[in-house]
Amino acid sequence: xxxxxxxxxxxxxxxxxxxxxxxxxxxxxxxxxxxxxxxxxxxxxxxxxxxxxxxxxxxxxxxxxxxxxxxxxxxxxxxxxxxxxxxxxxxxxxxxxxxxxxxxxxxxxxxxxxxxx
Amino acid sequence: xxxxxxxxxxxxxxxxxxxxxxxxxxxxxxxxxxxxxxxxxxxxxxxxxxxxxxxxxxxxxxxxxxxxxxxxxxxxxxxxxxxxxxxxxxxxxxxxxxxxxxxxxxxxxxxxxx
Numbered sequence: 618x619x620x621x622x623x624x625x626x627x628x629x630x631x632x633x634x635x636x637x638x639x640x641x642x643x644x645x646x647x648x649x650x651x652x653x654x655x656x657x658x659x660x661x662x663x664x665x666x667x668x669x670x671x672x673x674x675x676x677x678x679x680x681x682x683x684x685x686x687x688x689x690x691x692x693x694x695x696x697x698x699x700x701x702x703x704x705x706x707x708x709x710x711x712x713x714x715x716x717x718x719x720x721x722x723x724x725x726x727x728x729x730x731x732x733x734x
Numbered sequence: 735x736x737x738x739x740x741x742x743x744x745x746x747x748x749x750x751x752x753x754x755x756x757x758x759x760x761x762x763x764x765x766x767x768x769x770x771x772x773x774x775x776x777x778x779x780x781x782x783x784x785x786x787x788x789x790x791x792x793x794x795x796x797x798x799x800x801x802x803x804x805x806x807x808x809x810x811x812x813x814x815x816x817x818x819x820x821x822x823x824x825x826x827x828x829x830x831x832x833x834x835x836x837x838x839x840x841x842x843x844x845x846x847x848x
Binding site for chain 1: 738769771776778779780784832833834836837838839841
């Protein structure tokens with residue numbers, strides 16, 4: 618596996634379910650990100666981790682719970698979601714957090730298409 | 735306020751022709767970077783091209799070029815010799831200073847016709 622992988626690619630869940638999204642990066646990067654992409658809206662940054670420490674929690678409801686056990690893996694735990702949470706959830710990684718120039722471009726995974734019934 | 739504005743929700747282009755995707759941005763930071771990403775129906779965001787605010791020349795990457803007009807705060811993407819595989823959503827994004835955050839536009843859907 619190369620780059621950034623995400624599983625599952627598609628997920629349908631009820632509002633009372635608990636599920637987790639997984640992201641893995643094979644690039645040796647130190648920073649990882651969760652984004653939410655809803656229809657007709659710009660990407661929204663949800664969470665940012667640097668060296669397994671959370672550095673951003675962008676006013677995300679507590680029904681979304683991130684976990685970063687090591688610099689290669691990032692999880693998004695979901696519970697009691699709402700239908701408006703249906704979206705494409707994208708994971709990304711970068712070499713470091715911050716920086717200028719093209720350095721530290723973010724590499725994205727293919728996303729998990731989530732549908733909440 | 736919107737930091738990145740993409741005014742074209744969708745565009746059609748004939749195969750082998752060029753297409754220009756508009757992007758305007760808003761920032762007071764003199765140091766910033768502009769990125770273009772392609773998102774095919776598979777979902778993955780693919781990096782295409784980067785332009786730094788201090789770069790003297792317009793960026794080019796193969797069939798992609800960036801028409802950077804700093805005074806107008808615009809960074810339009812030009813795709814030359816369009817191919818069917820170019821059909822996708824295209825996003826303009828900006829990073830300000832040394833911040834890690836990327837501000838994305840709403841995207842433009844490009845459909846290439848044979």
